[in-house]
Amino acid sequence: MLTQSTAPSPLWQPGTREFKDSSLARFAARCGFEPSDYDALHRWSTSQSEAFWNELWDFTQVIGSRGDVTLERSSGEAMFGARWYPNGTLNFAENLLCGDDGRLAVIEANERGDLRRVTMGELRAQVSRAQQGLRKLGVTAGDTVGGILPNNADALVVLLACASIGAIWSSCSPDFGAPGIIDRIGQVNPKVLFAVSEYQYNGRRFHLGENLAEVLRGLHGLQHVVLVGDAGSIATGTTPCMSWSEFNSAEPRALQFEQLSFRHPLYVMFTSGTTGLPKGIVHTAGGVLLEHRKEHMLHCDVRPGDVMSWYTNTAWMMYHWVISGLASHAAVVLYDGAPIVKTADGLDLGMLWRMAEAAGVTHFGTSPRYLATLQESGYLPGRQHDLRALRSVLSAGAPVQPEQFDWLYQSVKQDMIFASISGGTEIIGCFVMGSPLHAIRRGEIPCKGLGLAVDVLDERGASVIGRKGDLVCTEPFPSAPLTFWGDNGDARYRAAYFEARPGIWTHGDLAEQTVDNAVVIYGRSDTTLKPGGVRIGTAEIYRVVESQPSVEDAIVFGVPVGGDEEIVLCVVAKDGNELTSEFAAGLRDEIRKRASPRHVPRHVFQVSSIPYTLNHKRVEGAAKATATGQAVKNLGSIINPESLAQYADLMQRGTL
Secondary structure (H helix, E strand, O other), X not given: OOOHHHOOOOOEOOOHHHHHHOHHHHHHHHOOOOOOOHHHHHHHHHHOHHHHHHHHHHHOOOOEEOOOOOEEOOOOOOOOOOEEOOOOEEOHHHHHOOOOOXXXXXXXXXXXXXXXXXXXXXXXXXXXXXXXXXXXXXXXOOOEEEEEOOOOHHHHHHXXXXXXHOOEEEEEOOOOOHHHHHHHXXXXXXXXXXXXXXXXXXXXXXXXXXXXHHHHHHOOOOOEEEEOOOOOOOOOOOOOEEEHHHHOOOOOOOOOOOOEEOOOEEEEEEOXXXXXXXXXXXXXXXXXXXXXXXXXXHHOOOOOOOEEEEOOOOOOHHHHHHHHHHHHOOEEEEEEOOOOEEEXXXXXXXXXXXXXXXXXXXXXXXXXXXXHHHHHHOOOHHHHOOOOOOOEEEEOOOOOOHHHHHHHHHHOOOOOEEEEOEEEOOOOXXXXXXXXXXXXXXXXXXXXXXXXXXXXXXXXXXXXOOOOEEEEEOOOXXXXXXXXXXXXXXXXXXXXXXXXXXXXXXXXXXXXXXXXXXXXXXXXXOOOEOHHHOOEOHHHHHHHHOOOOOEEEEEEEEEEEOOEEEEEEEEEEHHHOOOOHHHHHHHHHHHHHHOOHHHOOOEEEEOOOOOXXXXXXXXXXXXHHXXXXXXXXXXXXXXXHHHHHHHOOHHHOOOO
8 A cells, every 4th residue: 555655756846836826725725724735625625515616606706697506416316416506597608708808819720830819809709700600590599519620710619609609519520430420410410510621630631522421411400501611512412501701791799698507508528439329428518617617727727828728629528628728718729730740851749849839838738648659759848849838738538657757757847737637528527637736746646626526446335545446426516417418318327327336426447546645547447448548439440340341250459558558450351261461451441531540440450259248249358358468357258268369469469
C-alpha cells in the first residue's frame, strides 16, 4: 500500500499564489474551508451537495434562475432519476456568449498556420444570423439539428444558435464514413443537417459528395440541408439544400435567448458502439454548464483572458468541453487539421506548438498518444517554442504513463500544471482531474472532482485503497445524462450504469485510489478501444470486416503499446484460403472509408478460429489476455478454449 513516506516526489507543487489567489482557493475560503484542506472541501461538496452546487452557481455567476428547489430524488432511488433545479431556468448559449464585444472569443487555426481571431461582438453577430436562419427553417425548441462539420468557427456558430433557441445539437466529424454517421446522427432524425462537402486533413483535400449522398439517403424526416463553406455541391435528392451564405443572409440583430428548464436537452452525444449501435447520451443544458464551469474555473484555474485549446474533433466530448471555456471569459482555439502533418521534408511535429505559441495558449489539451509520439521523436516543445503563456497541459482519452509525466516537465515546461483528466462522454466531464492546489506526481491524477462522490469498489462493493477496483460515483450529480435517446431510453440508461450496483453509478474504469486521495486509472474494464485517446467500438469494425466476401469470421481487441493502445484485427478466411498483405491493405482502406481513420487496425493477423462463449458471443477479453501474456479469467465460459493457443505468440508473428 502506498504511504505518505513512499509517495512519488512532486514534479510540481502549488505556491503562495495558488493557495491565495486561485479561484479554487477563493471558493474554498468562501465556503469556510482552508484552501490547503481540499479533502475537507470535497467531503463537504458530496455530503452537502445541494449547498455546494448552489454556492458554485453563485460563485461562477451563472446567468439564470436557480428556482426554489435544488434537488429532487426519485422515490427509493439513490441516484437514478434525481432532478436538479426542477424549477430553474437558463440558456446555455447566453452563458457562453458573455463579456464585452471587444474581448477575444475564438481563434481559428489550420494546418497552413493561419490564425483568424474573432471577437465576442463578431461571434454574437454570426450567431444572430444563424439564429434567424434556423427560425426561417422552422427550427424551434426541442427540434434536433445535426452537423457533419470540422472544428472551426462555423460549427461553433451553429451549435450556439441551436442552443439559443433550445434546439438539440448532435455532431459528427466529416472523416467518419457514411455508416458511422448514419449510426449516430441517423438516430436523432434531425430536422436540419449542416455539412461540408470537403475538408482538409494532413495536407490533402477530401471530397465528401458520395459519402454525404449516402448519408442523406439514410436519414429520415430531414427537411433541409445547409452546405457550409459554399464549396462544391452534393446530391440531396428531394431534400431542399441551401448554401451557407444564403442561410446567413439576415442582418445581425439583438440575440434572443429562450429561457428553458435546467433539464432541457442540449446535446445528444454518442458512445463508441462496442456491442451495437452507439448509444445516444442526452445531456442537459444546466448540467453541462454547471459541470464545465466547475471544472474550468476551479479545477483548471481558467481566468478571464486565458486561451484554451484541445486537439479534438466535433464528435468527441472534449470539443464540447473546451468550447464551454467561453463562459469563463476565455478564448477558445478551434484547430482544423492533423496534429502531425506529413511534409516533403518528413513529419512536422511542431504544428500544434506553433499554434499555441502564436495564439498565446494558456491551457493546452492533448492525448497520451500525441505526447508519446513527441517523446519517441525527441521533440522538445519548450526549447523550440515560446511557451511563456502556458500554465497548464491537460490530457484525456487514455491513462498517461509515469514516464510521460517526466518528459513533460523536462521537455515542455517546469512551471506549469499537468493534469491527466478522466471521465467520459456519459458525464461530459471528469470524475477525477487536477487542481491548482494539488502537487503533481508521476502517474497519478491528483484529486476527485468537487461535488462528485467518487470511490473505488472491489467485487464485494467495499471501498478499497491501494488496490485496483471499479470507479464508481455514489451520489447524484447535475451532469448525469437525462436519458438515452430513443425507445426505452431510461431502461437502457439504467442497465448501462446502475445494473452492476443498484443505486450506484459504475463507470467501467479500472482504477486505484492512493492514501493521498489521488487516483490512478488503468483503462476501461470493457472492450472499448482507445487508439490515440479516442474511444471507438469493435462493432463498427466488425460491421465492415464481416461484409468482405473473403472473410469468414473476425475478432478485434486492443493491445497496450507505449502508453497508448493499438488495434489488433484477427480474421478467419473463407474456405481455408490464405490472406495476403494486399487483402489487408484493402481491408484497412475499407475500414477507413466506412468507419473512420481511427478505426483502422495497426495489426492484421490470419487465424483459424475465434473464441466464443456458450451463448455464441466473441470473447475479445480472452483473445487480448492470451496475446498479451495474461491469464484468461473466463476460460470456463468459452466453448472452444483450444482456439486460444494460436493467440499466445500472435504479437511475435508477422502482421499482414
